[in-house]
Amino acid sequence: MRARSRKGAPGIVEVAKRAGVSPATVSRFFNEPEIVKGKTRNLIEQAAKDLGYYRNRIAGTDQHGFSGTIGLIVPTIDNAIFAELIQAFSSRLLHHDRTMLIAAHGYNPALEVGIVKSLLERRIDGVALIGFEHEKAPLEMLAARGVPVLAAWNYRKDSPIPCIGADNYQVGYQAADHLQQMGHQDVALVFPPTQSNDRAEDRLNGVLDVFNKDISTLGQNRFIETRYDIGEAKQAIIKLLLEDRPSAIICGNDVIAQGAVYACQSLGINIPDDVSIIGIGDFRGSSHMEPGLTTVRMPAQRIAEQAADLLCGGLSVTSVKGTTRIKIQSELVVRKSVKDIN
Amino acid sequence: MRARSRKGAPGIVEVAKRAGVSPATVSRFFNEPEIVKGKTRNLIEQAAKDLGYYRNRIAGTDQHGFSGTIGLIVPTIDNAIFAELIQAFSSRLLHHDRTMLIAAHGYNPALEVGIVKSLLERRIDGVALIGFEHEKAPLEMLAARGVPVLAAWNYRKDSPIPCIGADNYQVGYQAADHLQQMGHQDVALVFPPTQSNDRAEDRLNGVLDVFNKDISTLGQNRFIETRYDIGEAKQAIIKLLLEDRPSAIICGNDVIAQGAVYACQSLGINIPDDVSIIGIGDFRGSSHMEPGLTTVRMPAQRIAEQAADLLCGGLSVTSVKGTTRIKIQSELVVRKSVKDIN
């Protein structure tokens, strides 16, 4: 049995005793200060300070049903993709006086149910997850408990659950459209597997629509699948470049684009003179690369902050109709990695 | 007042009733299954499943004093530096059936006290933080509550609190030593401010000792301060390269090194022929850069996992003597960014 060290810590009743008021009043002081009289307020404040009292936010949770904790489930933390989102979400939550419980499933949907269970056991007040493709089980568990769920990062007008994010179809469209404007016809697509990645899927569709192509009509070397991993992308793109160099490469996100840039550098191929590259995301660092990466900016911070606000503001429980859906505008940022060949 | 949606969720007593046993037994079933008889075990398991019961892990927290939650406080999430650590820590915690409460203070120590308070209010069982330099207040708050604290990432044999990490002095030494072995005498140091960054401070000292230099004897262009930011580092290093190019650059960590690489590329300076670069950290991506970055590997994953194990295993309460201190070995990984000029 473990040491039970923080026993004997002063509680609300000790504070009450010292302040000469009832515990109920102390409780009210911390939850709705404006409802207790100025004078008693001071008394309690002083007593709390004297005793070194910290609120116990998890004690009465059962009673009122809120723990002040919000969950965030992401595919991965260890990757530039969601870093900005996580950071912003966490710090915004702090403003709302909530804390964040975070977990990553490493693109393995099967892990998600375990994570959700663990969060539910901690009585989270709400949870944000990435995208729409999830196993049925965790979603049902959440729904059964009436825990508000919010899909962050992607937007679809007919999303099955409330969502906030960029319209990834449009994001893909923007990127491809730019390439087309610049006169590129022979472009290679490098994307991650889209089975359980709706963001990538939507982007891909946007891209395909610009070029009016179907995935099956794309040649072997014009559609390449690789995970969001710099090394893997680099290898795949080296191979592409060696076999059949396109005029431009459009990457599923900026980490793939980074791999593409490294691939070119390792082969001595000049960007953008020999080949143009466009990314998606505008991650930290993309602007400083050489050459500066042309990409479509996903406003991670805005998404994260609004997501936090929504979840803290007691997002209404999901119902098929009347679901909250917020679209955040993405933005093409042109730097130096795409050449105008008109 | 918010909807109190998850009211009426089945509790331990409903499960008990349905299984025809007492609540106490159900409680035992979940906490020490081996102590309840096989037959009743099945009964309870079935009842729980039927009712869709989830444990309520925060209910009795006050009573036994453990919440099953561990805190992690990092300077920043949105940066390659700690991404691997966070990920590994979180997933290891999951194995221990704990969850992680994480917060970032953005290198602003003043924020740390607010964060610690918030964690304390949630009755965390322990907390990991980065490095040794912290304000007195949060450390005292933690100590007063008897919450185990662990400094991860850096190791010092005389650390004020329990620690686990690489010996950053040695890390710096390794990097500089390699440069020296390769015949570099004229090297520039590019480091972040070391005031409240013990990791950087220790590395810097290791480097200085190799070259037997004092910081004051280093010329204006042989010691440069820049934050851990690719863009800022890139700018600073471009300036350096233009004014007075050294034979090699040793960077405070890999993000600075990345900035250095980009700086060279933007100037058309060849690595390693014109200038050698060595980083510290071996972050995700460092191996795939062009040229592959020579660096000193910090085993983030090992550190994180052991940290999690320690904290879950009920790290003994801090006492000045007999404090746990674990050193994780770093490792020089030589790739292509340093030239042998012997």
Place this chain on the structure above:
DNA sequence: ATTAAAAATGCAAATGTTTTCATTTATTTA
């Protein structure tokens, strides 16, 4: 100054567990 209304506070019940101690049931030993 009285009365009426509003604001502030207290009392006690309720929350969902865990835990101690007592009791019952099962197992081992002689």
Place this chain on the structure above:
DNA sequence: TAAATAAATGAAAACATTTGCATTTTTAAT
């Protein structure tokens, strides 16, 4: 097979809060 021991379970108290309702105090209205 009886007694002794060990294992499994139950009853009820405890935990630190919040909250509905009742009561007291303050303020406003006449």
